[in-house]
Amino acid sequence: MNRYNKILAISFVLLIILSVISLSLGVKSLTLETVFNTVINGGDEDFIINQYRLPRIIISILVGIGLAVSGVLTQGIIRNPLASPDLMGISGGAGLFACSSLLIWPEVHSALLPLIAILGGFSAAFLIWLLNHFNHPSPARLALVGIAVSAFLTSCINFILVLHPVEMNSAMIWLTGSLWGRNWDYIWPLLPWLIILVPFSFYLAWSLDLSALGEETATSLGVNTERLQVLALSSAVALASVSVAVCGTIGFVGLLAPHLARLLVGPRHKLILPIAALTGALLVLSADTLSRNLAPPLEMPAGVLTAVLGAPYFIFLLYRYKGW
Amino acid sequence: MIHIENLTVNYPGKKVLKNLNLSIPQGKITALIGPNGCGKSTLLKAISGGLKVAEGKVSIVDLDLSTLSNKNRAKKLSILPQSPITPEGVTVQQLVSFGRNPYLSQWGILSADDNKKVLKALRDTGLIELSQRPVNALSGGQRQRVWIAMILAQDTEYILLDEPTTYLDLTHQVELMEMIKTMNKQGKTIVVVLHDLNQASRYSDELIVMKAGKIHAQDSPEKIFNSYLLQDVFDLNAIIINDPVANKPMCVPL
Numbered sequence: 001m002n003r004y005n006k007i008l009a010i011s012f013v014l015l016i017i018l019s020v021i022s023l024s025l026g027v028k029s030l031t032l033e034t035v036f037n038t039v040i041n042g043g044d045e046d047f048i049i050n051q052y053r054l055p056r057i058i059i060s061i062l063v064g065i066g067l068a069v070s071g072v073l074t075q076g077i078i079r080n081p082l083a084s085p086d087l088m089g090i091s092g093g094a095g096l097f098a099c100s101s102l103l104i105w106p107e108v109h110s111a112l113l114p115l116i117a118i119l120g121g122f123s124a125a126f127l128i129w130l131l132n133h134f135n136h137p138s139p140a141r142l143a144l145v146g147i148a149v150s151a152f153l154t155s156c157i158n159f160i161l162v163l164h165p166v167e168m169n170s171a172m173i174w175l176t177g178s179l180w181g182r183n184w185d186y187i188w189p190l191l192p193w194l195i196i197l198v199p200f201s202f203y204l205a206w207s208l209d210l211s212a213l214g215e216e217t218a219t220s221l222g223v224n225t226e227r228l229q230v231l232a233l234s235s236a237v238a239l240a241s242v243s244v245a246v247c248g249t250i251g252f253v254g255l256l257a258p259h260l261a262r263l264l265v266g267p268r269h270k271l272i273l274p275i276a277a278l279t280g281a282l283l284v285l286s287a288d289t290l291s292r293n294l295a296p297p298l299e300m301p302a303g304v305l306t307a308v309l310g311a312p313y314f315i316f317l318l319y320r321y322k323g324w
Numbered sequence: 325m326i327h328i329e330n331l332t333v334n335y336p337g338k339k340v341l342k343n344l345n346l347s348i349p350q351g352k353i354t355a356l357i358g359p360n361g362c363g364k365s366t367l368l369k370a371i372s373g374g375l376k377v378a379e380g381k382v383s384i385v386d387l388d389l390s391t392l393s394n395k396n397r398a399k400k401l402s403i404l405p406q407s408p409i410t411p412e413g414v415t416v417q418q419l420v421s422f423g424r425n426p427y428l429s430q431w432g433i434l435s436a437d438d439n440k441k442v443l444k445a446l447r448d449t450g451l452i453e454l455s456q457r458p459v460n461a462l463s464g465g466q467r468q469r470v471w472i473a474m475i476l477a478q479d480t481e482y483i484l485l486d487e488p489t490t491y492l493d494l495t496h497q498v499e500l501m502e503m504i505k506t507m508n509k510q511g512k513t514i515v516v517v518l519h520d521l522n523q524a525s526r527y528s529d530e531l532i533v534m535k536a537g538k539i540h541a542q543d544s545p546e547k548i549f550n551s552y553l554l555q556d557v558f559d560l561n562a563i564i565i566n567d568p569v570a571n572k573p574m575c576v577p578l
Contacts, residue, residue: 079409206432210422212411216374220405221478222398222426267413 004271007264011278015061018282022289023053027296055184060288060302061281062190063243064253068280069201070239071254072261072272073232076208081317082143084255085121085240089149091249093124094241096153096160103164111189114242121241124149125233186246193242197235198277204232205269212267250303252310253283259313283309325350326371326482326515331380333363333370340366342537344380348530353504353514355524358534359558364517365406367534368484371515372403384482398426402475403484406517407491410459416470417455420445423477445476449503465496472503483507485516489523501527521558525549526570533557549573 001009024035030045038049071084085091097120101108108116131145207228210218215225240254261276287302287309294300326348333341340363348354356364369375371382373389382389389397402423410419423445424438434442446452449469454462459470468488475483485504489497501523508514518524524531525545533541533548535557541548554560554575567574 203430206425206428206430209411209418209432210425212409212414213422214405214409216369216405217408219374219394220372220398220401220403221422222393222395224394262413267411268418 004265008274008278011275011282015278015282015285018285018289019057019061022057022285022292023049025289025293026053027292051183055187056182056288057285059182059186059190059246060285062187062194063247063250064257064279064281064284065198065277066190066194066239066243066280067250067253067284068257068261068276069198069273070236070243071256071258071280072269072276073201073204073208073236073239074254075258076204076211076269077229077232077236078142079212079214080142081259082146082255082314084252084258085236086249086251086254087143087150087314088128088146089124089153090121090237090240091244091251091254092150092153092157093127094118094121094244095249096120096157097123098245099157100160103160110185114189114193114245117241117245118238121237121244122234124153125237182247190242190246193238197239198273200235201232201273202270204228204235205273208232208269209267248301248303250284250287250306252306252314253280255317256306256310256313257283259317325385326513327381327383327385328367328371329381329383331367331370331382332378333366333375334378335366340537341370344537344539346532346539346542348513348515348532350513351508351511352529353508353516353527354530354532355528356515356517356532356534357521357524358540362534363537364534365486368403368486368515368517372401372484373397374403374405395426398478398480400480401482401484402478402480404471404475404486404488406486408471410467412460414459415456416451416459416462416473417442417446419459419470420451420455420473420477423474423479426478441479442477445473448476448506449473465492465499468492468496468500469503472500476507481511482513482515485514487517487519490519497523521549521554522567522574525574526567526572545572549575551575 020032020035023039024030024032026048028048030038030049034045035049037043038045039054042050067085074083074085074088075081094117098113098117101113101116128145128149131149132142207223210221210223211225211228213221219225243250257276257280258272260279261272265271265275283306284302287305290305291300291302328344328346331341331344332339344367356367358364366375370377373394377390384400389401392400421434421438421442424434424442425432427438428434446455449472451466451469451473454466459467462470472488488504489500492500497520504514504516505527516528528545531541531543531545531548532539533553540557541553550564550573551562554562561578562575563578564573564575566572
């Protein structure tokens with residue numbers, strides 16, 4: 001087995017082990033035997049395992065994959081170590097639209113929410129594009145514009161929350177990224193997007209390898225760079241937005257997972273994508289498992305935990321990256 | 325034959341190239357020279373399609389290049405930019421295989437024939453032993469050879485090079501220019517921007533001298549490389565002597 005397959009196998013096994021642990025741990029901890037029996041045959045613990053913990057684990061994995069693949073696509077095009085859907089305000093835009101639609105129209109159908117979030121994500125992307133259109137963005141400027149856009153969108157969200165103080169509590173939890181109360185109903189709106197967009201990102205992988213040579217060289221090698229940018233960034237915005245629609249903004253996964261994958265397996269996107277997806281899934285699932293078990297029965301939003309990991313890494317990147 | 329008709333290129337607020345007309349001969353090495361900022365690199369980029377052209381037409385024989393898709397253009401014409409970006413961790417062989425992109429599908433899977441061409445390019449540039457090394461770990465001269473190998477793998481009739489010798493020491497400059505000469509002997513038409521005037525005179529069959537976005541002179545070095553030209557275009561006082569090795573005109577600044 002070569003090195004790459006080993007890394008792939010190890011990440012996959014880790015994810016399985018973590019899923020099993022996550023199934024057994026909680027306010028009521030269960031033995032592994034009960035867990036296996038319940039998953040296969042149902043029984044007394046059917047509700048806790050199959051209706052509560054299992055869907056939540058699957059959603060964590062799906063959201064982790066979505067955020068990580070979105071990050072790979074964003075970094076592949078923008079060639080900026082700080083580029084990621086959350087730092088650039090995409091998640092903020094998706095969050096703002098989803099959050100306002102929830103407050104204005106609480107009984108909104110759950111299949112519509114991803115669409116509304118995608119609309120928000122694209123609006124934020126358009127805003128960033130507009131702000132960068134008039135001056136050629138350096139990596140630092142792009143990151144600053146992203147942070148400014150994020151801050152602006154967060155203040156919009158806060159404004160809306162102040163107008164609706166009664167609904168504020170649940171919205172607050174959701175905004176910091178939480179999988180609290182997420183059951184099977186939340187999987188179906190998310191799944192079709194991932195089934196289409198994740199394979200599509202593999203379709204773009206080779207062109208993304210070439211795009212790392214810079215726009216000029218990629219064009220001279222026959223890549224239609226404009227088309228590639230539109231396809232990859234639209235997919236990235238859509239993937240980040242649907243993830244936000246399901247569990248709010250779980251920050252830094254879209255930044256960390258692609259970096260870790262690149263560090264482990266090198267520059268080929270075909271190889272980066274699976275590892276990043278698994279790393280993303282591991283990150284979100286560990287964050288959610290911890291959030292359920294740190295101080296039961298209270299829950300901490302998973303987004304807070306990914307930020308604890310992600311923020312120092314972000315500072316490390318700022319420190320290491322000399323290409324301003 | 326590359327034909328350029330009435331070519332105008334603008335950068336924001338500035339006309340870089342003004343209504344250029346020129347033809348670049350088939351099967352020869354053509355060197356582009358001129359003072360900094362005269363538009364040499366811009367002309368090269370405009371030919372390669374890497375730049376928006378405000379007006380005018382670039383064609384190969386009768387084929388208008390703007391009518392081709394990126395991939396089809398990349399089968400005719402390759403370019404080595406002045407300072408290409410090397411992605412972190414890319415190996416020599418991977419980078420050279422990128423040269424096959426115009427012949428591949430979107431999935432980028434190389435056929436046996438593609439792999440053969442990549443290997444040949446690696447062999448021709450003496451990179452076989454280094455093929456699994458990351459490009460960033462190589463010396464400047466080796467790295468430039470990797471980019472040349474990528475262009476060889478692209479296998480185009482026309483090859484454009486933007487100051488390929490600028491960051492190299494003299495030994496590697498000579499090595500690279502000899503490699504370019506070999507490519508030319510194998511039938512490639514070469515257009516190369518050069519900074520070093522004597523290098524341009526020595527290695528080119530045709531010289532194109534640019535000044536302030538216009539063609540100042542174009543002919544063989546023997547005919548136009550003289551002290552008047554150097555005075556006019558570069559504001560340089562120099563005498564011309566005969567290069568005893570290449571038997572070409574050579575300048576010595578006063």
